[in-house]
Each structure stands twice: as C-alpha cells, then as structure tokens.
Amino acid sequence: MTSSATTRERILGAAEKLFARRGFDGASLRQLTAAAGVNLAAVNYHFGSKERLVEEVFRRRLDRLNTQRLAALDRAKAHGEASLEQVLDAFIRPALEIDGHGDGSLFVRVLARAFAEHDDSLRRFLSENYGHVMRRFATELARLLPHLSREELYWRIDLMTGALTHAMSGFGMIRRREGVGEAEHREETIAHLVRFAAAGLRAP
Known part of the structure; x- marks a missing residue:
C-alpha cells in the first residue's frame, strides 16, 4: 500500500x-x-469536503458488503431458483463478515447515526448507491412469499434488517461462549438469524 x-x-x-x-x-x-x-x-x-468524507466512510464498507451479497445471491440461483433460506443467507452472512476493515460493530453505530440524525443528503447517497441491492433481494423474497402484500413484505424486511443490525452491533444478550471460536460463533449467529427471519417471513 x-x-x-x-x-x-x-x-x-x-x-x-x-x-x-x-x-x-x-x-x-x-x-x-x-x-x-x-x-x-x-x-x-x-x-x-466533510460530506464527501462521510460518504467514503460508508462506501469503504458498503461497496464490499453489497458486492458480496449480490455474488452470494447469484451463487444461490446458479442451479435454479434459490430457497428462502438461501436468499436470507446471502443477505445475512456478508453483513456478519463485515470486519474486513476492523471493528464491524463500530460501523453499525455509524450506520445508525445516518438514520438517527435525519441527514437527507446521506440518506439520498445510500439510496442512490445501494438501494438497488435491497430491491433485488425484495424481488426474490416477493417471489418466494406470494401470500404477502408489498406493504407487509416491506414491514417484515425492515424487522429482519433490524434484527440483523442488532446482531452486528454486539450489544445483545448472547455472548460468545468460552472455548468457542469467532468463526464458530458467527456461524451459529447466522443459523439462528436465518431460521428466525424465515419463520417471520413465512408467517401468515
């Protein structure tokens, strides 16, 4: 470098x-x-400018994250239609592996600031640069969950994303058990989140 x-x-x-x-x-x-x-x-x-600096803080993390999400989704669909669990894994797993530039939980707090502070220009930047990724996943979920209206689907996606963000923050009640490695704990977290999200999305 x-x-x-x-x-x-x-x-x-x-x-x-x-x-x-x-x-x-x-x-x-x-x-x-x-x-x-x-x-x-x-x-x-x-x-x-400071505004450009803020955008680049997000770009440094989100470019990689969303590239990995779309690649995982493409792999899941490579041999036919992906299952709900495969689509969820493609969305959840890259987010929990976000630590490529250090403390991922730190970035989650930065992301939370973007919405808590009602910064319209930053929200617009995030929507314009990364909104297509969420729309791609929403399209896949809508195909798999035809019993849900668009509004109901978006409610459930918002709640799923909130659960994922909470898991990424490291502030929850679940802590890595003594003797359990970081990778094993991450796999356990992914498995629980996928099951939880699938159950919530499939509910009547």
Whole structure:
C-alpha cells in the first residue's frame, strides 16, 4: 500500500471512530486531523469536503458488503431458483463478515447515526448507491412469499434488517461462549438469524 493510500485509510478509520462516538455534526475536522495524525490539507486532498468524507466512510464498507451479497445471491440461483433460506443467507452472512476493515460493530453505530440524525443528503447517497441491492433481494423474497402484500413484505424486511443490525452491533444478550471460536460463533449467529427471519417471513 502506498503512503498516499495509507494516509487515506488512516483518515477513514479515524473518521469512522469519531462519527460513531460523536455523530457527523459533532465530529469536527480538527478532531479528525488530530485523531488521524494528519493535517487539514491531507483531508482536503483525499476527500475535498466533510460530506464527501462521510460518504467514503460508508462506501469503504458498503461497496464490499453489497458486492458480496449480490455474488452470494447469484451463487444461490446458479442451479435454479434459490430457497428462502438461501436468499436470507446471502443477505445475512456478508453483513456478519463485515470486519474486513476492523471493528464491524463500530460501523453499525455509524450506520445508525445516518438514520438517527435525519441527514437527507446521506440518506439520498445510500439510496442512490445501494438501494438497488435491497430491491433485488425484495424481488426474490416477493417471489418466494406470494401470500404477502408489498406493504407487509416491506414491514417484515425492515424487522429482519433490524434484527440483523442488532446482531452486528454486539450489544445483545448472547455472548460468545468460552472455548468457542469467532468463526464458530458467527456461524451459529447466522443459523439462528436465518431460521428466525424465515419463520417471520413465512408467517401468515
């Protein structure tokens, strides 16, 4: 990794931590430069503005996550129509493996800020760049669940996504048992979430 790329990554990592702790408005560029060990010129060089920096914090995680989700869905459908459990696994598994850039639970708090702070420009960015992924999954779920109206389906998808976000945050009652590895615990979490979501989606 080049020095420029390292600096960019350091700024993004520091920004994610600050945004999770202080929110987007509460985190100043002065605090960011101090945390990242860079000057303001470096932030402007790599991102141009604070708004663009916020977007890139999301892009760093969500590009990879949603590429993996769509690839998993394509694999599930490669030999015919996918089952409900396969579609759910394609949606849930990549999210619980989001730790490719460090603490995934930290990013969940940043994501929660995006909706809690009612930032319309950020919501628009997320919708324009990643809304197609959710629409693809919604289409698959609608095919598998013809007994649900569109409104009812979207209610259930929202609740499923909330359960997934809660699991990603690490704030729940379930903790990794002593002697159980991280990968084994993640597989157990995925299995429970898929069963839970499938039952909720199939309900009359």
